[in-house]
């Protein structure tokens with residue numbers, strides 16, 4: 402969850418760009434004729450998200466997805482606030498129980514040996530993800546959730562765990578159609594840089610994931626001021642962009658495909 406992680410996200414996304422192509426999906430539109438959906442993510446269950454990101458979203462009537470790690474101190478110490486966040490129409494998403502990532506990658510010194518994906522099995526991860534969904538359902542009452550794989554890693558020692566859990570979800574970030582999806586993970590970026598990324602996307606892009614971590618604190622930080630300016634831009638451009646929870650976006654995608 403350092404700067405290198407963001408680079409890894411981009412690298413992963415660039416590679417997956419070449420793995421699939423679905424022109425049918427790219428031709429379809431979102432509700433109310435919007436051509437582009439924007440999913441705002443806040444990963445890792447951080448104090449700065451409750452303190453700074455959530456009020457900024459609520460002031461502007463924007464809905465977002467918060468990918469929860471139940472192991473996080475900010476989760477266990479502030480359960481009632483996460484529950485309220487879901488009641489306000491935001492999404493509690495699955496980010497696994499313990500945030501296991503591969504340790505055998507550059508910049509991954511922070512991965513604890515007890516929590517390295519390299520040493521886990523597919524079945525262990527299926528169990529972990531299943532329990533994390535139960536935690537979310539006990540808080541928000543929903544049976545349908547979405548998943549962001551921690552660090553966007555997929556492989557464990559005996560296979561691909563994301564493939565094994567994907568049927569539990571209405572959507573998995575990083576498994577979208579790469580021909581029509583873009584992703585940015587801001588860290589120490591200005592609102593102008595994020596907006597530039599969005600505006601330079603080619604016409605085939607119809608889903609943009611903006612994946613925040615800390616807002617005004619914690620790690621991979623976006624300042625409160627730049628975050629607010631970016632949200633103001635989204636509000637000012639609501640005719641262009643459909644901003645909603647990833648669950649709602651993925652449910653709309655599924656009804657598109659019927």
Ligand SMILES: [Zn+2]
Nearest residue numbers: 444445551552
């Ligand atoms: Zn994470």
